[in-house]
Amino acid sequence: MHSGDRGSETFGALLRFFRERTGMTQEALGRHVGYSKSQVAMVERGERSPKGQLVEIADEVLGAQGALAVLAEKEFGKGGLRPWTEDYLAEEKKAAALHVYQTHLIPGSLQTEAYARAVITCNCYPTLEDEEIEKQVATRLRRQQLFARKPPPNVSYVLEESTLTRPLGGPAALKEQLHHILAIGELRHVEIQVMPHDRQVHAGLNGSMILLETEERRQLAYVEGHRGGYFVSEQPDLGDLLGKYGTLRAQALNPEESATLIEEVAGKL
Numbered sequence: 001m002h003s004g005d006r007g008s009e010t011f012g013a014l015l016r017f018f019r020e021r022t023g024m025t026q027e028a029l030g031r032h033v034g035y036s037k038s039q040v041a042m043v044e045r046g047e048r049s050p051k052g053q054l055v056e057i058a059d060e061v062l063g064a065q066g067a068l069a070v071l072a073e074k075e076f077g078k079g080g081l082r083p084w085t086e087d088y089l090a091e092e093k094k095a096a097a098l099h100v101y102q103t104h105l106i107p108g109s110l111q112t113e114a115y116a117r118a119v120i121t122c123n124c125y126p127t128l129e130d131e132e133i134e135k136q137v138a139t140r141l142r143r144q145q146l147f148a149r150k151p152p153p154n155v156s157y158v159l160e161e162s163t164l165t166r167p168l169g170g171p172a173a174l175k176e177q178l179h180h181i182l183a184i185g186e187l188r189h190v191e192i193q194v195m196p197h198d199r200q201v202h203a204g205l206n207g208s209m210i211l212l213e214t215e216e217r218r219q220l221a222y223v224e225g226h227r228g229g230y231f232v233s234e235q236p237d238l239g240d241l242l243g244k245y246g247t248l249r250a251q252a253l254n255p256e257e258s259a260t261l262i263e264e265v266a267g268k269l
Helices: 009-022 026-033 037-044 054-061 067-076 083-094 113-122 130-148 171-185 237-251 255-267
Strands: 097-102 154-160 190-195 209-213 219-225 228-232
Touching: 009 037, 009 054, 009 067, 026 037, 026 054, 054 067, 083 130, 083 209, 083 219, 083 228, 097 237, 113 130, 113 171, 154 237, 171 190, 171 255, 190 237, 190 255, 209 237, 219 237, 228 237
Parallel strands: 097 154, 154 190
Antiparallel strands: 097 209, 209 219, 219 228
8 A cells, every 4th residue: 555655765765875876966866857846855755756857867876876766666656646546547458347436637648648747737737748648648547458458357337427527628628538438338348337426325425436357367456645545355344335336336427328428418418
């Protein structure tokens, strides 16, 4: 489990070691990498992950000979993703089954390029560099390889109706996104359901969740929030989430009714 670790104390300590070895101040390093003195200090304390070109530039100007780059890849991943996200994506990539309940936006594994870019751009604080945004968009789009895998995983989604109407990226991007959902929903191993606004009873009021069945047929749940994400693998918590998801599917519109609703929403854009 990784929880809320925006930076890395290990990376920060190594950065400080090489900086102090060269006699360079935090302010001077900041000038090289486009950071303020306080931003460099936050990275060194492990309070902030290195953004932009900090790793590459610092590695060169501090004479780290690749040590900072190697540690940064280990701590933060290749795609600029937080470590708990890397853990989840590793499981999703090989899952035998994937079941997703989402409350606020279209799930990442269903997102189109335009929609994903809008989400990543507006959902990050501090602001991401353009290069980092594009890396994350590419990583997100690669997740859709799960739909073409052999043998195909069993995949289901329960989406709140509000996810279909929130115009992230603008009406054109949303319309394209809805048509993409309809296309994915036609696959034999995928079922997409919508939880309508007027549902008077609801099993998912505590928030989004993802349920996984690993390639070894082991069941896991994954929950993510503002400060991090974690897997649930022990009873009774795992059983509770499995039960809630089953109830959500029963409460939602069936796949055919859901497709009709999605078509209606897209038609109004």
